[in-house]
Amino acid sequence: MDELWAENDISVERNHDINRWCDSCKAQYGFKRDKDTGEIWWHPKAQRMAYWIITSKVFNAGVIRKYCLSCINELENIDGKPYPIQDQLRDAQKLGKFWKLSTAVGKVVDSD
Numbered sequence: 464m465d466e467l468w469a470e471n472d473i474s475v476e477r478n479h480d481i482n483r484w485c486d487s488c489k490a491q492y493g494f495k496r497d498k499d500t501g502e503i504w505w506h507p508k509a510q511r512m513a514y515w516i517i518t519s520k521v522f523n524a525g526v527i528r529k530y531c532l533s534c535i536n537e538l539e540n541i542d543g544k545p546y547p548i549q550d551q552l553r554d555a556q557k558l559g560k561f562w563k564l565s566t567a568v569g570k571v572v573d574s575d
């Protein structure tokens with residue numbers, strides 16, 4: 464992995480593993496359930512390869528989040544104003560908080 468940025472216990476790295484998917488897309492699209500077999504699998508849109516891996520460590524607990532480019536672009540835009548991920552992480556750490564982003568929950572939707 465290529466490190467883009469690191470400071471204190473937070474880092475942003477490039478992902479090269481096709482099996483590491485965007486957490487935000489996973490949370491958004493979740494799983495699909497086959498109506499006939501009842502089988503559940505990740506929605507195809509949830510399987511988007513992550514571009515960035517963000518690790519943030521606060522109170523000795525590590526939090527890792529993976530994002531594709533389109534999700535990170537959305538996250539870096541707050542009410543139409545740019546708010547770079549590095550600044551968000553720095554601010555979260557100053558406040559002694561985990562970065563606000565939630566992890567993938569993974570809803571289940573029935574297939575068409």
Ligand SMILES: [Zn+2]
Pocket residue numbers: 485486487488489511530531532533534535
């Ligand atoms: Zn995404």
